[in-house]
Amino acid sequence: MILHSRRRVFHGLAFTGLWVIGLGTFTAYPVLASLYYSFCDYSILQRPVWIGVENYRQLLGDDVFWLSLRNTLFFTMLSVPVGCVLSLSLAVLLNCEVRGRAIFRTFFYLPSIVPAVASSMLWLWIFNGEYGVLNQALGPLLRPLGISPPAWLGDPAWAKPALVLMSLWGVGNSVIIYLAGLQDVPRELLESAELDGAGPLRRFWHVTLPLISPVIYFNVVMGMIGAMQVFTQAFIMSGGPDGNPARSTLFYALYLYSTAFYDLRMGYASAMAWVLFILIAGLTWVAGRVAARRVHTSS
Amino acid sequence: MSEAGQSRRRRLVLTGASLALGLIAFAGGGCGDRSGGERVRITYWEKWTGAESAAMQAVVDEFNASQDRITVDFVSVSQMDRKVIAATAGGNPPDLAGIWLPYIASFADCGALLPLDEFMRADRAAESPVPDVAQAGSDFLARYVPVYAKMSLHRGRVYGLVTTPSTVALHWNKTLFREAGLDPEKPPRTLAELDEFARRLTRHDPVTGAILQAGFLPQEPGWWLWANPLWFGGSFMDEAGEISVGRDKANVAALRWLRGYTDEYGSDSLQRFTSGFGTFGSPQSAFFNGKVAMVLQGVWMNNYIRQFSPGMDYGVAAWPSVREGDGGGAPFTVAEADMIVIPRGARHPQEAWEFIRYLSSANTGANSREKLRGMETLCYLQEKNSPLREWSPFFSGHHPHPYIALFRALAESPRAQFNPSMGIWQEYMRELNTANEKVRLGAVDPETAYAYVQRRVEASWARHRASLARQQAAASENPSPP
CATH class of the missing domain: 3.40.190.10 (Periplasmic binding protein-like II)
Incomplete structure (x- = not known):
């Protein structure tokens, strides 16, 4: 019996060993090393020198750090709720019994599989202030009101909202998850509500929404984690790590990247990475506390 | 265990061992000495x-x-x-x-x-x-x-x-000079002339007032905006090796000149006009398609003009001097x-x-x-x-x-x-560029912008020097193996 169970352990380790080694070498070790480096003066090319909490102390007084944090929170607070409402609305529409439903579902999912760099290049043209398709469409609508459409990525006031708008392009993933949730809503509950005289809006508000609240919770948390780490779109669309124009799109991950790889301050960047980790963990905890009161669970 | 089972296990072990050896050989091959033969x-x-x-x-x-x-x-x-x-x-x-x-x-x-x-x-x-x-x-x-x-x-x-x-010089489009009634063989020699020519070369849409063509825009392509203080006779570091960007009056004058172009054209009009510019290596680049008549550009420009705007009639001259006779008449350039x-x-x-x-x-x-x-x-x-x-x-x-x-x-x-040889130049240049952009967009006045850069870079410079001393001390305590 003991021999048998030992053999099972051996087999288990044989199958997972490579993965465990990979995880340990390429994830766990770098993560723990970055925690150590966050307390060091470290440029990646020299030995780390222990400086205690100096990096964290400098972060408190670094106004570009605070600016990048504000920019990131603005992006998160705008893109996550708007993305959530849009993707849920799309999912509800795609859940309707209409002809060609599968085609519509594919159509809305397609942008999610376009690589971020390719879609960023496309959106650069869409947002072009003079020739962009967006302003070509908005121009005639706004002209009678005496307003000109904004220069989007060229205007510090509009650059972040432009990136939020662009982020909506990739809602296909969460639409699919919402769709799965909507299809799990028991038909008999909706029918009972209908028999009790509830209209479509009341059925959605009082039956569907509570039943898919765990899915909403999941999508909000995942969206928030992604938005706090926004990098690729901003890097490409602002033309580098500076967050142009005038640092209006300098997000946390961009500042972290330029600190690490342009200024070669790996210790300081590690401290920033840990602060971001704690922030995301904190926000997720808050979302969890809110969910505990609001999210419907079958138990 | 049966004989078949043992043989299967042996095969598994052998396969695993060969895979591991293969991996080691692959990794070793990637890192090994690349000399081959006699060379x-x-x-x-x-x-x-x-x-x-x-x-x-x-x-x-x-x-x-x-x-x-x-x-x-x-x-x-x-x-x-x-x-x-x-x-x-x-x-x-x-x-x-x-x-x-x-x-x-x-x-x-x-x-x-x-x-x-x-x-x-x-x-x-x-x-x-x-x-x-x-x-x-x-x-x-x-x-x-x-x-x-x-x-x-x-x-x-x-x-x-x-x-x-490379060095950088003023490039001008002679055809646009002719159209504006300027002598195509006479580029601006001073900053006052540059501004005057820029005005004469700028065209607006008679109905909407939108800019159709600009004579000169400091931000196009704007790659050497950081160097404007040097052009104006200012400095980034003083003789004692300390940061001087916020203390040198000539630096602020350079920022004021930059801001003058936004005041002249209007921030919104400029944003809309410049957002239509293509990237440098494309026919939509503002100088190649005639949207901007004069640019500060490098020695490579001839190559690009031939590729993206073949046949363009253009001239090249030194940067205009800020004041007549600046530097004893020696031309300014960024190398x-x-x-x-x-x-x-x-x-x-x-x-x-x-x-x-x-x-x-x-x-x-x-x-x-x-x-x-x-x-x-x-x-x-x-x-x-x-x-x-x-x-x-x-x-x-x-x-x-x-x-x-x-x-x-x-x-x-x-x-x-050329740029100062200092370990934090990347950061310094980033701060200068951000200050330039904020001033150009009217978000902050020139004095405040460079005072901010001074404060921020001064702190970074002190931190960098402390870090160098720290690393030197650590290296002398624990010298690296040869």
Whole structure:
């Protein structure tokens, strides 16, 4: 019996060993090393020198750090709720019994599989202030009101909202998850509500929404984690790590990247990475506390 | 266990062992010595693609054919600076790397580069007495035009040598000058003239008032906006080596001039107009498609005009002086260069140095294309000025760039400037560019903008120097193994 169970352990380790080694070498070790480096003066090319909490102390007084944090929170607070409402609305529409439903579902999912760099290049043209398709469409609508459409990525006031708008392009993933949730809503509950005289809006508000609240919770948390780490779109669309124009799109991950790889301050960047980790963990905890009161669970 | 079971297990173990051995062999092969046969193979990473890369490949081929001991493998690599850092940190750097000038100081401060003056001194081992390192370095650099020699030095040591030099000049579209009633052969000579010509060359839509064509825009392409304070006679560092950007009045004057263009055209109109500009390497670039009549651009511009706006009638002249007679009449320019370096930990530093030495030389008696060597082959094919003081008759007489004599004169000007050699220059330049942009957009006034840069960079400079001292102390306590 003991021999048998030992053999099972051996087999288990044989199958997972490579993965465990990979995880340990390429994830766990770098993560723990970055925690150590966050307390060091470290440029990646020299030995780390222990400086205690100096990096964290400098972060408190670094106004570009605070600016990048504000920019990131603005992006998160705008893109996550708007993305959530849009993707849920799309999912509800795609859940309707209409002809060609599968085609519509594919159509809305397609942008999610376009690589971020390719879609960023496309959106650069869409947002072009003079020739962009967006302003070509908005121009005639706004002209009678005496307003000109904004220069989007060229205007510090509009650059972040432009990136939020662009982020909506990739809602296909969460639409699919919402769709799965909507299809799990028991038909008999909706029918009972209908028999009790509830209209479509009341059925959605009082039956569907509570039943898919765990899915909403999941999508909000995942969206928030992604938005706090926004990098690729901003890097490409602002033309580098500076967050142009005038640092209006300098997000946390961009500042972290330029600190690490342009200024070669790996210790300081590690401290920033840990602060971001704690922030995301904190926000997720808050979302969890809110969910505990609001999210419907079958138990 | 049955015999079949045992045999299966044996097969599994054997397969696993072969896989592991294969992996080890693969990893070993990736990191092993790359010398093969009698020639030593060395790797050279360069960031260029296209014509610049082809020119460097030609010099590499020339070097490989010139001797039978070393073969240089030339590889074009994107995002060079970060890859060199990662490879050097990982202990497996290339033998040679081509990096931008502004990175030299920060890389050197981190100990990523081998000082080249050690090789220069070793080359003179037969002399008696052998010169010291500083003397050997300065003797070697004497072959370069002073501005390119100076940019090779950081903290008194040579960490890289110039490969692709450039200077920057005013380029103007003669056709647009004619259309505006200006003499196409007379570019602006002073800042006042530049502003005046810019006004005359600017056209607006008569109905909407939108800008259709701008005479000049400082932000197009805006790559040297950081250098405007130097143009205005200001400074980034004082004689004591302290940050001076917020203290020098000339710097603020440069920002005020920049702001003047936004005031003239209007911030919103400018944003809309400039957002329609294509990227530099495209026919939609503002100078190529006639949206902007005058730009400050580098020696490479002739190449790009031929490619993206063939047949354009254009002229090249020195930057206008800020005031009449500035600098005793010597023209102002920004000099830049790519630098070739040997990363610390390179496997074949001596062979790498031999290639650099070849690249840093030329056949000064060359009277035909075939006789050009080293630096002149490179700069001829890249259509740039040679950084060496002496040019061969063929190189100076048959250079493909019609304005090469001007770029040579600009490089030799006592007012040819380049970025300060300091380990935090990346950060300094970023702060300057952000200040420029904020002022241009009207978000902040010039004095406040540079006062902020002064405060921020001063703190970074103090921190950087403290870090250098800390690293030096740590290195002397625990010296690295040889």
